[in-house]
Amino acid sequence: MKGRLSRWVVRCAIVTWVASGLLALPGRADVSVERGSSIIIFPKVISDDDGLLTRGFPVETIIQISNTSNSLAFAHCFYVNAAPLDPRQPPGPFNPPQWQEVDFDLVLTKQQPTYWVVGQGRRVDPTDPQCSRVPPVFSCPNAGFDPGAIPAVPPNFQGQLVCIEVDSAGAPLNGNRLKGEATLVTPRSTTVNGVTMRQGEVSKYNAIGIAGLNTDTNSNDGDLTLCIGGNPRPGCPAGAEYNGCPDTVIVNHFGERATMPALPANDIPNSRVETEVTLVPCTQDFENQVPGSVVVQFRVTNEFENLFSASTTVTCWSNFRLAEVGRIFDASFLGTRFAQTRMTPGGIEQPGFLGVSEEFYNDGRGVLSRAALNLHVEGVRPGGDVITIPEVAP
């Protein structure tokens, strides 16, 4: 009996040691907005100088990406244009979203940061003048090592940017070297219906990172099917290559059209806050350009702990005000100024999704400000997701 017990103790020690070691390699099992990753997703990228897609207010996006490691990093990036075919007309069955992807490559030297303006792109030009102290020149767009030829997006663009770490041959790689931020900038002061958004009004969010698993042994098989979480399945015979997408996405928000309490109500009585949420499915097929689609369930809890629910469908990319989903988000219906909303896919067979929120604050005197927030996540999708990318070399 004693020998049997000691055998069990030894087995237990070995299993625990191996398990802790294996689990230590990836370090976590979920997406993150503040850790270097192998896939980074910018859910909300807008370049709309006319304000056709943004309620009349022009918006431009600055993308910042950097390599957090001491070795060279390569990335393959995809813009997905989700603007309607004719941005001047309202979207509908006869004016569907384009779901058009355009891809390009990035090369970042060790610890190199880079940036580009989405509507301008970035060309390779080693002669870009640098900033200097003497004479004082502080405007030096594109100075630095150009990370590659980055195309400008077409006018009236809205959609997402996905960057995938690859090796020098273009095969997906689990290096977890990439991080990024997106800044939504108002290029000039604009007044719409008596409400003004000033030039330089900005909101900023961190790219959502999906870490590659087992960076030491590189569990990535380097093929064109990226397995995001989940167990072995058709297309992913070895199971997950990357961390899984979350099971639940959580947003704390104002009730729609609630007042902003930080403004003194006696002096400024008519402030109001609206929240915009941008969601993208985790499953994406850039090879066949088949947009992922997910039914999103909303469960809203107000400050009284009252529960409400609603749902909507997100295909490829969706950007909406909460009030557009249902009246339950309205402060007058909720009965409280603040709420917590949990968003989940409509079923186990549905893909996961990621997103970002942006709040718009109208001060009641005609000035509009904005702030973006990364959403909270909870759990991991058991079924996993798949990103399929096109061949990069013949």
Next chain:
Amino acid sequence: MSPRLLGLACLSLFVAAGVVHAQQVGSDRAAAILVFPKVVVDTNNNAGRGRLDTLIRISNTLNKPVRMQCFWVNANGHCFNAPGIICDPTLLPRDDRCPANSVCVPGWQETDFIVQLTARQPVAWLASMGATLCTDTADPNLPCFPITGAGRPSPTNNLESRVPAVQEDPFVGELKCIAVDQNDVPIEDNALKGEALIVRSDVANNTNFFDVRAYNAIGIPALAGRNNRDNVLILGGNGAEYAGCPNVLILDHFFDGAVDPVAQQSISTALTLVPCTEDFLTQRPTSIPVQFLVFNEFEQRFSTSFRDFNCFREFRLSEIDTRVPTFSIFHAGVSGTLTGQTRIRGVAGNDRTRGQTLLGVAEEMRANGGSAAFQVHMQGTRPQSDFVYLPLQ
């Protein structure tokens, strides 16, 4: 012990190992400790930057009640010979608000309070006003705690919740909230998520200035089965009860003075750092040298350090290494490119048992434009622990 029981224990260890490694400090997961590194209040526009206030939003993500003990950490400086005068110890060469024969002494003072959240309940309060129960006499324009229940306080109502306003106005400092049980003993419920909205407006001058920036609170998750329920919270390292703080913070930023390629306005970045180790029991601030390693877009490297970091510090990047911002390695004129990446590291001291790690948040401001706050990236953890010492109950 039977082999079957031993197998069960083995399985538990296996699961625990997984949980330990899966938990990380971050701003996108519910956690047992929330850190809001920057809270500012200046409702009378003393600093001339407009009326400033911070709205705190916190919610319980679990389907059961949770209680939190929160700490306002007042990092205001006060004049040495005139402690009633609030001043800024970071101003160089001195803050003129202090009398001629006085200097500005940094401060660090905590005030704590209890908030009871019911299942999935979101709550909010203004740092300048605090919050009380929603009664008939409460100001309807201010956030309050709505579930008043009937009779005695219980986990299913907010009767025990009362948030004091920050200690002073103007105020600069930090808010930390810790999940506790009904006896105010720390527990391992990773239930809390939160956001801070810094609102700047100009009411008195009627210039119609209005700007809001927002960031997520940083969450430090508790590790399952590790909490020993004492008043010393161990973050990372041996005997960890909570996930360890990051070894390095990484900040992608525009260099100060760089001209925004879209709005054509000058950009500056403010970085707020707080230490992971905090002693609310003896109110002793921790002294940590901070190292900054800066890379521009040419992969050229610069570095600098800051010696006098104690409990809270808000830096404008180009004032970290020099009194003349245009000579700073964080200035576009010196770095030569618009953007950079800075790695920020608290230096471990001679006491090798302490992690000396940092947490922070960044804010990007445009001259005559708006501002945005965003999360600082993190990398790795340290083998040493950080500690949060709570007042004894």
